[in-house]
Amino acid sequence: MGDILVFVEHKDESVRKVSYEVLSAGKELKNFYSSRLYAAVIGCGVERISSELKKHADFILTVDEEELRDFVSENYAYVLSQLVQKYKISVVLGSHTGYGKPVLCTLAALLDWAILADLTGFEILGEKILFKKPFFGGRIVSHLSISGDTNAVLTFRPKSLKTGEGDFSGEIVRERIEIKKDERIRLLKSERKEGKKVDIQEADFIICGGRGMKSPENFRILEEIAEIMGGRVGASRSVVDAKWRDYDEQIGKSGKTVSPTIYIGCGVSGAIHHTMGIDTSKTIVAINIDPNAPIFSIADYGIVDDLFTILPLLKEELKKAKEQT
Amino acid sequence: MKILTFVKQILDSEAKISLKEDKRSLNFEERFSLNFFDEFAIEEAVRIKEKISNCEVVAISLGSKKAQEVLRTAIAMGADKAVLIETERYEILDPSYTAKVLSAFAQREGFHMIICGERAMDDENGVTGALVGGYLKIPYVGSVVRLEIEGEGKAVAESEINGSFCLYEVTLPAVFSVRKGINEPRVPSVTGVMKAMKMKIPVLEVSSLSPPTSKTQIESYDFPEKRPQVKIIEGATPEEKVKKLITLLREEAKVI
Ligand SMILES: Cc1cc2nc3c(=O)[nH]c(=O)nc-3n(C[C@H](O)[C@H](O)[C@H](O)COP(=O)(O)OP(=O)(O)OC[C@H]3O[C@@H](n4cnc5c(N)ncnc54)[C@H](O)[C@@H]3O)c2cc1C
Numbered sequence: 394m395g396d397i398l399v400f401v402e403h404k405d406e407s408v409r410k411v412s413y414e415v416l417s418a419g420k421e422l423k424n425f426y427s428s429r430l431y432a433a434v435i436g437c438g439v440e441r442i443s444s445e446l447k448k449h450a451d452f453i454l455t456v457d458e459e460e461l462r463d464f465v466s467e468n469y470a471y472v473l474s475q476l477v478q479k480y481k482i483s484v485v486l487g488s489h490t491g492y493g494k495p496v497l498c499t500l501a502a503l504l505d506w507a508i509l510a511d512l513t514g515f516e517i518l519g520e521k522i523l524f525k526k527p528f529f530g531g532r533i534v535s536h537l538s539i540s541g542d543t544n545a546v547l548t549f550r551p552k553s554l555k556t557g558e559g560d561f562s563g564e565i566v567r568e569r570i571e572i573k574k575d576e577r578i579r580l581l582k583s584e585r586k587e588g589k590k591v592d593i594q595e596a597d598f599i600i601c602g603g604r605g606m607k608s609p610e611n612f613r614i615l616e617e618i619a620e621i622m623g624g625r626v627g628a629s630r631s632v633v634d635a636k637w638r639d640y641d642e643q644i645g646k647s648g649k650t651v652s653p654t655i656y657i658g659c660g661v662s663g664a665i666h667h668t669m670g671i672d673t674s675k676t677i678v679a680i681n682i683d684p685n686a687p688i689f690s691i692a693d694y695g696i697v698d699d700l701f702t703i704l705p706l707l708k709e710e711l712k713k714a715k716e717q718t
Numbered sequence: 719m720k721i722l723t724f725v726k727q728i729l730d731s732e733a734k735i736s737l738k739e740d741k742r743s744l745n746f747e748e749r750f751s752l753n754f755f756d757e758f759a760i761e762e763a764v765r766i767k768e769k770i771s772n773c774e775v776v777a778i779s780l781g782s783k784k785a786q787e788v789l790r791t792a793i794a795m796g797a798d799k800a801v802l803i804e805t806e807r808y809e810i811l812d813p814s815y816t817a818k819v820l821s822a823f824a825q826r827e828g829f830h831m832i833i834c835g836e837r838a839m840d841d842e843n844g845v846t847g848a849l850v851g852g853y854l855k856i857p858y859v860g861s862v863v864r865l866e867i868e869g870e871g872k873a874v875a876e877s878e879i880n881g882s883f884c885l886y887e888v889t890l891p892a893v894f895s896v897r898k899g900i901n902e903p904r905v906p907s908v909t910g911v912m913k914a915m916k917m918k919i920p921v922l923e924v925s926s927l928s929p930p931t932s933k934t935q936i937e938s939y940d941f942p943e944k945r946p947q948v949k950i951i952e953g954a955t956p957e958e959k960v961k962k963l964i965t966l967l968r969e970e971a972k973v974i
């Protein structure tokens with residue numbers, strides 16, 4: 394394998410945390426292959442974002458064009474394919490997110506490269522690299538390899554890689570690429586739903602409500618706690634199906650897989666379909682009135698009590714804890 | 719208009735799975751189901767068909783003989799035709815292999831739209847739709863929550879991307895992968911089920927679609943690391959329990 398390129402995602406004029414995770418994986422691979430690490434920043438008005446990355450790659454390729462203001466994955470993939478050719482890249486890395494996934498899949502198809510998706514890590518064993526990927530909702534972990542010197546696109550699950558210190562003194566390179574805008578697809582409108590809130594898959598703190606919350610109004614306190622902790626509210630499927638919460642908050646097999654530092658389940662029974670989505674969290678806390686609730690078999694800490702008594706106390710204590718730090 | 723919908727049969731989430739001794743393959747209980755997200759794909763295709771005239775829905779699956787079951791479900795829900803592309807056994811396939819085979823079939827069959835699920839719950843890739851769009855060099859929209867056909871071969875698709883809702887206008891042919899919430903999949907009617915039972919499902923050998931060789935291999939399988947035993951926090955009062963929890967989170971888990 395040769396040089397490595399990371400597709401950098403950005404939001405609100407700064408680099409998304411997931412991209413720092415991928416850049417640190419890129420650095421490890423770079424050291425293994427003794428190759429160069431490139432970061433690609435694509436969009437419109439992305440100058441400042443590039444300068445944020447100087448410590449994280451050898452070269453920061455910046456493609457800043459009006460035609461790239463709208464997110465159309467085909468156009469972004471086209472730009473990446475041009476960079477891959479120009480710089481003789483042989484591995485492209487990115488995150489397995491709403492932005493990264495379509496861009497990197499389209500790129501893999503365009504280049505006819507191998508693709509490994511939603512990876513949670515890798516291990517360097519002699520000459521070989523084994524990539525780690527969960528199957529069947531995390532019930533099985535597999536170790537995958539890429540044939541010989543096949544070029545590949547790799548996407549990593551958010552929050553599954555550690556972010557390291559950047560120690561590069563990277564050079565920003567402005568690239569002019571003539572965009573062949575794909576006329577067959579056009580963005581008509583884009584609306585941010587969650588304001589400036591962190592993406593649930595990137596959140597360090599998630600407090601999740603289940604059917605035990607009893608009513609949609611009772612989620613208020615979960616929102617307050619999430620706010621204090623700078624995190625997000627999650628929901629079980631029962632709660633989403635009952636229309637108490639939106640689907641984008643659903644955690645589990647048919648919702649999102651999350652790996653926060655702290656997950657707190659409140660009135661969540663812990664059905665396998667739910668726990669599949671949380672088992673890579675660092676610390677799992679469960680609050681449930683039923684000592685036999687299955688969530689206690691996956692939790693690190695459990696409180697067997699009425700959540701309506703516990704939550705107001707928890708809110709106060711977390712607030713105090715936050716103020717102390 | 720011709721709509722193809724990709725449906726996958728997967729190992730049921732309740733099926734028991736164990737590792738073979740060499741850790742290179744799996745033993746599993748033979749319990750399968752239709753991939754959760756593909757129900758939304760079938761439903762969406764059938765709803766489009768019900769809205770416009772002259773529309774045909776064809777369900778396609780790449781899988782073992784047994785995968786005929788999910789194709790019958792698609793017929794029962796209202797698809798007109800189904801085709802099984804047969805592979806020898808149930809296994810996790812290389813994603814570009816699957817997408818190339820499905821693309822080759824789509825090209826041969828002809829279509830205006832392809833609707834697939836957002837993610838298969840066995841391999842958890844969520845890449846097939848985008849790869850097919852890429853191989854066939856046609857537009858792709860993922861995580862679609864709303865899909866409407868406009869006149870003159872255009873569609874409008876609303877997609878959720880990292881918390882933003884993006885509305886795209888797309889010229890057909892195109893590929894869409896749909897997520898939960900786009901519709902409420904119907905329960906097949908009795909006549910639908912009868913029709914599905916009688917329907918003969920054509921089987922195509924995968925070799926007839928010149929499948930590529932896989933570029934990635936599964937070297938071994940493992941169980942994930944077990945999480946440590948839960949600590950149930952005891953205390954005389956709820957206040958005490960909460961205080962203890964905070965101390966543990968700070969001093970033991972070191973997460974706050
Ligand atoms: C194909 C498939 C996919 C699925 N995908 C998902 C998924 O993605 N995500 C998901 O979450 N589920 C999913 N499910 C559903 C899953 O199996 C469960 O039905 C669901 O997770 C249960 O939700 P719950 O824990 O909120 O509710 P319940 O199971 O009803 O649990 C409520 C809990 O609240 C506790 N409780 C009640 N009152 C109190 C109180 N006052 N104080 C403290 N505790 C209290 C109860 O003891 C109970 O344990 C899926 C199912 C299938 C078949």
Ligand SMILES: Nc1ncnc2c1ncn2[C@@H]1O[C@H](COP(=O)(O)O)[C@@H](O)[C@H]1O
Nearest residue numbers: 724725780834835837838843844845846
């Ligand atoms: N073997 C298959 N047969 C038919 N459709 C498939 C197959 N594999 C994947 N798909 C389709 O592609 C979607 C995404 O799958 P994946 O990329 O594997 O997560 C699924 O929801 C299906 O609609």
